[in-house]
Amino acid sequence: DQQVKQNSPSLSVQEGRISILNCDYTNSMFDYFLWYKKYPAEGPTFLISISSIKDKNEDGRFTVFLNKSAKHLSLHIVPSQPGDSAVYFCAASVAGGGNKLTFGTGTQLKVEL
Amino acid sequence: DTGVSQNPRHKITKRGQNVTFRCDPISEHNRLYWYRQTLGQGPEFLTYFQNEAQLEKSRLLSDRFSAERPKGSFSTLEIQRTEQGDSAMYLCASTATEASTEAFFGQGTRLTVV
Numbered sequence: 001d002q003q004v005k006q007n008s009p010s011l012s013v014q015e016g017r018i019s020i021l022n023c024d025y026t027n028s029m030f031d032y033f034l035w036y037k038k039y040p041a042e043g044p045t046f047l048i049s050i051s052s053i054k055d056k057n058e059d060g061r062f063t064v065f066l067n068k069s070a071k072h073l074s075l076h077i078v079p080s081q082p083g084d085s086a087v088y089f090c091a092a093s094v095a096g097g098g099n100k101l102t103f104g105t106g107t108q109l110k111v112e113l
Numbered sequence: 114d115t116g117v118s119q120n121p122r123h124k125i126t127k128r129g130q131n132v133t134f135r136c137d138p139i140s141e142h143n144r145l146y147w148y149r150q151t152l153g154q155g156p157e158f159l160t161y162f163q164n165e166a167q168l169e170k171s172r173l174l175s176d177r178f179s180a181e182r183p184k185g186s187f188s189t190l191e192i193q194r195t196e197q198g199d200s201a202m203y204l205c206a207s208t209a210t211e212a213s214t215e216a217f218f219g220q221g222t223r224l225t226v227v
Contacts, residue, residue, distance in 0.1 A: 004155075032214045043117070043204055043218035044156065089155050098169055099214050100146060103155030 003027045004092050006104035014112055019077040021107050023090030026071065030092035034101065035064060035075045038087045047088075048075070080111045117219035119205050125225045126195055133191045134222045138207030145188050146216060147180055148204040149173065156204050162188060163211060195226045 005024045013019045021035075031052040036044035050057040050064045050073070057064050063076045077084055087108050091101040118137040126132050138145045143164050148156035159178070160170045164185035174180075177195075182188040192199055202223050206216040 006155075034214065036218075041220070043119075043206075043220045046215050046217065049215060091155070093214060098161055099144070099208060099211070099216070100158045100161055100169070101148075101156070101216060102158070105153065105155050 002105070003030075004090055004102050004104040006088075006090055006107050008107050009105070010108040010110070012110045012112060013080050015082055016079045019075075019080045019084065019109055019111065021075040021077075021088050021090075021109065023073045023075075023104055024071055025073075025090075025092055027092070027094070027102070028071070029094045029097075030102075031095045032093045032099075033064070033066060033073050034091045034093075035062075036089045036091060036103075037084075038089060038106070044089055077109075080109075082111050082113060085109055085111050117205055117207055117217050119203075119219035119222050121222060122220065123223045123225075125227060128197060128226055129194055131191065131193045132195055132224065133189055134203055134205075134224075135187060135189050136205030136219060137187045138205070139209075139217055142207035142209050142217075143185070144208040144211060144213070145182055146206040146208075147188070147190050148206065148218075150202040150204060150221070151200075159190075192224075195224075197226045200224055200226045 034049040035047040038044045066073045087106045090104040146161040147159040150156045162182040177193045202221045204221045206218045
């Protein structure tokens with residue numbers, strides 16, 4: 001039962017353009033959502049998060065949008081840079097659930113010159 | 114502080130052997146989590162501690178797995194009688210408090226069972 005889904009295993013964009021990574025979830029109890037970036041042979045690195053009481057959170061080039069009614073969130077990176085090439089994981093947690101994270105399967109982003 | 118530290122980085126073991134991994138969380142972080150990641154999947158929750166108390170174990174954590182955090186600082190994850198299906202990346206993460214949602218991950222221990 002995959003409660004957090006990232007249906008695009010890979011995405012390729014040109015440097016300077018916008019990257020949009022998508023994530024869907026099925027558990028209505030999720031109330032906090034996070035994006036992690038992972039380079040090969042390293043652990044995931046926290047990128048940005050959003051609470052379920054908000055619909056948008058922005059941090060520099062990164063913006064996360066949350067659509068609770070659709071159980072969908074997206075990560076926008078603009079402008080995309082070659083150093084952004086990595087695997088991006090969407091994760092979610094339930095209030096009172098110990099803050100343990102449920103992850104999606106990841107999207108491999110490649111930013112080309 | 115250099116972040117979450119995991120040792121060893123890589124471990125190759127023969128089927129049936131026992132292995133132990135260590136995680137040193139960020140100093141003074143009172144929550145510590147173990148996750149497992151297999152190829153093509155995201156990390157999956159295994160267990161977590163608040164200080165020295167183990168508060169939850171996933172059904173993924175069979176009775177061959179045991180985790181400890183004896184003094185509320187570092188943690189160990191032991192796998193007994195390893196099986197080929199145990200081959201995975203084992204990730205440790207920590208958070209500052211029980212209210213913190215941002216988890217900081219270590220670089221992981223890559224286990225290969227041959």
